[in-house]
Amino acid sequence: xxxxxxFCLRIMFCSVFLLASLGQAANAQRKSIAPIDKGNPLPExxxxxxxxxxxxxxxxxxxxxxxxxxxxxxxxALWNKKEGDAGKACASCHQKAKDTMESAxxxxxKYYPKTKKLINLEQRINICRKxxxxxxxxxxxxxxxxxxxxxxxxxxxxxxVNVSIxxxxxxxxxxxxxxxxxxxxxxxxSCAHCHEGHYGNKIRADxxxxxxxxxxxxxxxxxxxxxxxxxxxxxCNRLLRAQPYAYGSDTYxxxxxxxxxxxxxxxxxxxxxxR
Numbered sequence: 239x240x241x242x243x244x245f246c247l248r249i250m251f252c253s254v255f256l257l258a259s260l261g262q263a264a265n266a267q268r269k270s271i272a273p274i275d276k277g278n279p280l281p282e283x284x285x286x287x288x289x290x291x292x293x294x295x296x297x298x299x300x301x302x303x304x305x306x307x308x309x310x311x312x313x314x315a316l317w318n319k320k321e322g323d324a325g326k327a328c329a330s331c332h333q334k335a336k337d338t339m340e341s342a343x344x345x346x347x348k349y350y351p352k353t354k355k356l357i358n359l360e361q362r363i364n365i366c367r368k369x370x371x372x373x374x375x376x377x378x379x380x381x382x383x384x385x386x387x388x389x390x391x392x393x394x395x396x397x398x399v400n401v402s403i404x405x406x407x408x409x410x411x412x413x414x415x416x417x418x419x420x421x422x423x424x425x426x427x428s429c430a431h432c433h434e435g436h437y438g439n440k441i442r443a444d445x446x447x448x449x450x451x452x453x454x455x456x457x458x459x460x461x462x463x464x465x466x467x468x469x470x471x472x473x474c475n476r477l478l479r480a481q482p483y484a485y486g487s488d489t490y491x492x493x494x495x496x497x498x499x500x501x502x503x504x505x506x507x508x509x510x511x512x513r
Contacts, residue, residue, distance in 0.1 A: 274503040279434060280448060285504050289438070289447040290512055294459065298511040306388060306457040306509025309381065309464050313389025316382060322373025328386075331370065339393035344400045344506060347495045349407040356410045356491040360387050360466065378485035384464050388455050391508035398505055399452050401498040410488075414496030417489060423480030429493075444513060450501040451494065453510025460513060467494055 268289075270282035287295060297303055317335055320327045332338040347358040350365075357365070363386055364375035376383035403411045418429045432441070433449030440446070454467040461469075468490045472482040483489045 271503050275499065278500060278502075280500065283450070283501060283504055284437070284448055285501075285507065286447040286450055286453060286512060287507060287510065289445040294511045294513055297457075298453075298507070298509075304457070304509060304511060306455075306464055306511065309385040309388045309455075310392060310509065312381065312385035313387070313392075316386050317389055322367065322371035324370065324372040326371045328366070328371075331366075335390060335393045339390050341394055341397050341400070343391040343394040343508070344397050345402065347401070347491055347498065349404060349410070354406075355488060356407065356495055358468075358486075358491055358494055359390065361486060361491075363387060363390070379466060379469055384455050384466065387466070388464065388509050391455070391506060394506045395508060396505050398503050399498055399501050401495065401502055403495075403499060407495065410492045411495055411499065413489075414492035414494070417493050418496055422475065423478035425478045425480075427478050429474065448500075449497060450504055451497050452501050452504040453507035453512070455508060456510040456512050458512050464509060467497070 268284050270284045273280055273283055287298065290298075297305070301307055317328045320330070328335075343359055346362065347356045349355075350357040350361075360378065360383055363383065367373045368375050376386070421428050429449060432446050437446050437448045451467040451470075454470070455464045456470075457464045466485075468485050471490050471493060472485075475482040
């Protein structure tokens with residue numbers, strides 16, 4: 239069968255129109271807020287929720303279907319479990335997390351005077367276990383640490399991220415910013431190339447987000463489990479063919495601070511669901 243050139247052009251224009259329409263439909267679903275901090279390079283703040291596909295968003299929205307809530311249940315049990323030589327539980331000092339942790343997770347990472355470095359929420363939990371409960375700290379990315387972190391952060395769900403940069407944290411913040419814009423690995427690409435310059439564009443079957451971490455720890459369908467923001471950092475480093483850093487390293491804590499600041503004002507969504 240002979241196909242005319244005019245027919246091919248019509249097919250091409252219809253395809254372009256369809257893709258443009260799909261893009262507009264996706265854009266129409268997004269909700270954004272204006273950056274609240276002076277110097278934020280983003281013209282708008284859009285949660286990764288709005289770059290996820292409808293199935294992922296539906297899973298996140300239903301607390302009974304959201305697989306991250308399996309870890310919430312474990313976290314609640316750990317919150318009330320007495321451990322260590324001090325015979326204390328988290329609840330011994332902090333009572334009900336919904337009351338005492340309502341905004342706690344919105345401010346991490348933060349400067350810790352004892353070490354004169356940044357700590358994130360996972361490290362704060364382990365400091366409490368070690369110093370106050372006299373219990374063994376949880377290893378990074380284990381179910382127990384993820385579960386307790388999710389439980390605490392969920393107490394702040396819906397509250398806006400509110401990370402501050404006091405004078406003693408500015409050096410760490412600047413290092414995190416530098417890392418975000420640093421070209422890395424064999425691909426010679428920075429975090430900013432994807433999450434600032436091309437957010438909303440497709441990478442394979444997924445839409446590139448702005449790289450916000452207001453939903454972490456998150457349940458990723460590709461992982462079939464929950465994971466921390468720093469696990470995602472490691473995965474991105476590997477995608478760039480770059481050497482990942484250690485969990486809790488100064489480099490990743492600095493980056494976590496910078497990314498949290500970039501998302502100031504976005505609501506905490508933990509446990510979110512992503513592909």
